[in-house]
Amino acid sequence: MSIQVKPTYEPLNEQTVLDVVKPLDFFDAVEQKSLLVKEIGDGNLNLVFHIEDPSSNKALIVKQALPYAKVVGESWPLTLDRARIESEALLREAESVPHLVPKVYYSDSTLAVTVMEDLSDHVILRKGLIEGQTYPNLAEDIGTFTAKTAFYSSDFYLHPFEKKEQVGRFSNPELCKITEDLVFTDPFFNHDTNDFPAELQNEVEKIWNDKELLREVAQLRYAFLTKAEILLHGDLHSGSIFVKHDSTKVIDPEFAFYGPAGFDIAHFIANLALNHLSQNAHAKEPFNRESLQTYLLQTIEKTWNTYSETFTQLWNEKATDPFAKTEGVLENFLQKTFQEAIGYAGCEIIRRTIGLAHVADLDSIPQKEVELFYKKKALELGSALIKNQEKITNIKELTDWIRGA
Ligand SMILES: Nc1ncnc2c1ncn2[C@@H]1O[C@H](COP(=O)(O)OP(=O)(O)O)[C@@H](O)[C@H]1O
Numbered sequence: 223m224s225i226q227v228k229p230t231y232e233p234l235n236e237q238t239v240l241d242v243v244k245p246l247d248f249f250d251a252v253e254q255k256s257l258l259v260k261e262i263g264d265g266n267l268n269l270v271f272h273i274e275d276p277s278s279n280k281a282l283i284v285k286q287a288l289p290y291a292k293v294v295g296e297s298w299p300l301t302l303d304r305a306r307i308e309s310e311a312l313l314r315e316a317e318s319v320p321h322l323v324p325k326v327y328y329s330d331s332t333l334a335v336t337v338m339e340d341l342s343d344h345v346i347l348r349k350g351l352i353e354g355q356t357y358p359n360l361a362e363d364i365g366t367f368t369a370k371t372a373f374y375s376s377d378f379y380l381h382p383f384e385k386k387e388q389v390g391r392f393s394n395p396e397l398c399k400i401t402e403d404l405v406f407t408d409p410f411f412n413h414d415t416n417d418f419p420a421e422l423q424n425e426v427e428k429i430w431n432d433k434e435l436l437r438e439v440a441q442l443r444y445a446f447l448t449k450a451e452i453l454l455h456g457d458l459h460s461g462s463i464f465v466k467h468d469s470t471k472v473i474d475p476e477f478a479f480y481g482p483a484g485f486d487i488a489h490f491i492a493n494l495a496l497n498h499l500s501q502n503a504h505a506k507e508p509f510n511r512e513s514l515q516t517y518l519l520q521t522i523e524k525t526w527n528t529y530s531e532t533f534t535q536l537w538n539e540k541a542t543d544p545f546a547k548t549e550g551v552l553e554n555f556l557q558k559t560f561q562e563a564i565g566y567a568g569c570e571i572i573r574r575t576i577g578l579a580h581v582a583d584l585d586s587i588p589q590k591e592v593e594l595f596y597k598k599k600a601l602e603l604g605s606a607l608i609k610n611q612e613k614i615t616n617i618k619e620l621t622d623w624i625r626g627a
């Protein structure tokens with residue numbers, strides 16, 4: 223596929239996006255005459271166009287970065303380079319887990335677009351979980367995704383020159399700053415980006431005044447700033463995962479960068495934990511609630527176990543690190559990753575409850591009193607995970623904490 227690159231950036235609309243798509247020859251001449259275009263972006267940052275030929279049902283997606291954060295507007299400028307990062311991360315991920323990411327058909331860093339496979343036959347995991355759906359392959363798929371993308375991007379596998387080249391390629395300072403602020407800073411101080419109901423003021427102040435908690439968050443934040451271990455997705459919440467019964471696709475890696483190994487898996491676990499909590503309000507019947515919650519906890523356990531087994535297998539077969547065969551080195555890495563993940567999960571749970579960007583799992587609880595009750599529970603769980611990182615030594619203990627929240 224070839225395309226005439228546009229000389230300058232311009233935001234696309236439902237007409238001009240066709241100028242990007244037509245030269246790709248994805249649609250033939252007849253199909254091109256009747257294409258249906260719809261902007262479907264529901265995320266915080268970008269435009270997403272769905273382009274379909276209704277007679278053949280052939281379709282693709284054009285995602286374009288705006289020079290600002292869509293959720294706030296032009297007062298929050300944001301680098302277009304995030305589109306390059308997203309395309310390159312999708313291509314990199316496709317080298318180790320091609321079945322778990324959308325295919326990239328074309329990308330253009332001037333226009334800040336990625337043209338990719340249409341996944342409209344899938345649903346966003348968060349929506350499916352809130353509706354009480356379960357996905358049998360989810361744990362295996364996310365455990366595999368996190369383990370393979372971690373191992374193949376790490377110093378345990380890559381030559382040190384190549385690793386450092388990759389760290390440079392995925393330098394993503396503006397998007398990292400969003401996470402540094404919205405996940406690791408603002409929710410722990412009285413900051414104007416925070417968003418919580420007045421009824422939670424006491425619980426929130428308790429967090430702001432908890433020196434032990436703040437010391438732990440400071441360490442997690444510092445590790446996020448400094449620990450370039452693996453290429454992360456960077457925002458692996460349940461809104462970044464598309465699912466259908468037998469398929470999982472991880473989308474939206476525009477926050478990708480080299481960071482601490484426990485971060486992605488922590489965000490996945492945290493978002494399942496938030497759904498677990500919210501099912502006390504969403505699930506229609508007690509039986510449904512119990513089986514959904516059991517599914518969520520089993521998924522968390524199986525994801526970690528798959529991660530750890532897959533990483534171990536890759537290590538045994540392919541590690542190039544001179545200490546790879548030294549007893550205890552792999553075990554130490556996995557244990558440190560696990561402990562850090564518990565802390566990161568706690569931060570994600572807290573920020574999704576009182577920070578700028580919330581989750582529908584909690585926000586869509588219909589009765590205000592019930593919503594407040596479970597938001598308080600979320601804050602308690604998040605704080606407990608951060609403060610007990612070192613005491614929680616295995617995945618069963620972690621799911622016990624989530625079950626007990
Ligand atoms: N490959 C795709 N196929 C179908 N729909 C998609 C695809 N990528 C994104 N979308 C839709 O667009 C929405 C926003 O996409 P996302 O990548 O999360 O954008 P943002 O970066 O703004 O958060 C998704 O929730 C989904 O509904």
Ligand SMILES: CSC[C@H]1O[C@H](OP(=O)(O)O)[C@H](O)[C@@H]1O
Pocket residue numbers: 265266267291293400401404457461462474578579
């Ligand atoms: C102003 S960005 C807030 C929030 O949005 C991102 O998520 P998404 O692009 O998937 O909607 C990311 O989680 C940021 O922290």
